[in-house]
Amino acid sequence: MTDLLSSAEVNPTRDVPLRTTSATTPEAELNENALVVYPQVSQHGWLGRWRNAFITAGLTILIIPFTSIGGWLRLAEAPIDPTNYALRTKRVLETTPLIDGHNDFPWLLRVELHNRIYDGKFDPSQRLLGHTDIGRMRKGMMGGQFWSIHVKCDAAQKHFEDPSWIVRDTLEQIDVAKRFIAESPDVFTYCETPSCARAAFENGRIASMLGIEGGHQLGGSIAAVRQAYYLGVRYITTTHNCDNAWATSASTVARGNPDNGLTPLGAAYVREMNRLGMMIDLSHVSHQTMRDVLSITRTPVIFSHSGAYSVTPHLRNVPDDVLRNIRQNGGIVMAVFVNRFLNMQDPSAATIHDVVDHIWHLAEVAGWEHVGIGSDFSGTPFTPAGLEDVSKYPDLIELLMARGATDDQVRLLVGDNLLRVWESIQRRAQEIQAEGEQPVEEEYEGRKWHKGYKNSPYMYRETRERAAREDWGQPDQFNVDKSGKHAAAIKAEKDV
Secondary structure: OHHHHHHHHHOOOOOOOOOOOOOOOHHHHHOOOOOOOOOOOOOOOHHHHHHHHHHHHHHHHHHHHHHOHHHHHHHHOOOOOOOOHHHHHHHHHHHOOOEEEEEOHHHHHHHHHOOOOOOOOOOOOOOOOOOOOHHHHHHOOOOEEEEEEOOOOOOOOOOOOOOOOHHHHHHHHHHHHHHHHHOOOOOEEEOOOHHHHHHHHHOOOEEEEEEEOOHHHHOOOHHHHHHHHHOOEEEEEOOOOOOOOOEOEHHHHHOOOOOOOEOHHHHHHHHHHHHHOOEEEOOOEOHHHHHHHHHHOOOOOEEEEEOEOOOOOOOOOEOHHHHHHHHHHOOEEEEOOOHHHHOOOOHHHOEHHHHHHHHHHHHHHHOHHHEEEOOOEOOOOOOOEOOOOHHHHHHHHHHHHHHOOOHHHHHHHHHHHHHHHHHHHHHHHHHHHHOOOOOOOOOOOOOOOOOOOOOOOOOOHHHHHHHHHOOOOOOHHHOEOOOOOEOOOOOOOOOO
16 A cells, blocks of 8 residues: 555656556455556645636636627627717617607508508519608618508598598508508518517517507597507507697697697596506697696606707797606607708708707707607608608718717617607506506597487486487387388487
């Protein structure tokens, strides 16, 4: 044993000790072929024993960043010249979805194609006239789009209760917008949640959402608001260019009429929008309506396509006191590209620099956490020089960077703010519903209700008595003589 230990001490780094050369005995001969394992003795102590563990841990730390594509990309990104705005823009838009808050393209499908998109004439992958097609959306590095469901105000509808085709056309436009999105699954993903929008962008698709541009399109009915939500609409512009049962529009005030703000039914509309988790859009409303809504809403609000009133004092733009309230409310104002909202004195002279001015003012007053982009492409007839169509968004971002915007501020502007606001509204709605709040049942106070018939099987005695007293009449199909022929109606069905 002494010789073995001596050999090990002479060769401390050997994994197997040297065989000894002592004299052979019969007992040794019997054990000559036996395998004997001896503990290794190291002069490195604890460090030697833990050496392999340290090496393994070190390799793990080095490998972890490379276990995802994002890690590779981050390590591969070398610092760039901060004045290389094109490369900075490219990096931002490759990793953050640029989501435009308002594009009226579905309106063109209705007025130009009468909602017929399968006859071979319509191909959005080809270069179209106007502002929008798939090729230019890709060139503009778009990550998402709220498609506007727009039906203009009905001039024949002098009163909220007057019959109109507006609700029908709104439903048809929701239908054609969804069908348009579904026709290009390699380009668009239809979304009803912010998580879907994020996933669509990660998968290289343009998230596509719907917003209704005007409360008049729902007939002043809060029940219709609920149905719009169930159909997938995720924001409602409270008014368009006409008043409705809920609120006063900016256009009404511009014509010299009083700004009456929100109506009592409008307050109920706000409650139901909050409960549903539908975004309240305050573009197009009067300034008093903006203030009234902000005073009672329980969720953030949006302006899907508006500018800064202090930069251009057009009533469609947002005054500074409202911008400060937006900061407190947590909402967002998405900068519009409409010439007359950018330059009232000479709309034809409006340029991309005017849009930068508006965004800058919105950010200075409300904060970079409360600004976004809402072009109004495919709706406005004229656009500012330099922002002619959906391919030009990167040019706008580059100018903002040249003005001094950081990459983080640009990420907020192009999409992070809108997604955060949407998520906040969604969470608050879940809380409200968990508290047991019931759907709103208020109706327009001047609404006229249809009557039944004189002998209908009413639930309550007072209804039966009133029907008999007021002679509500009978349905025409029961007005048959003894021979089986239909006679003249007993009473005209004015209320049917």
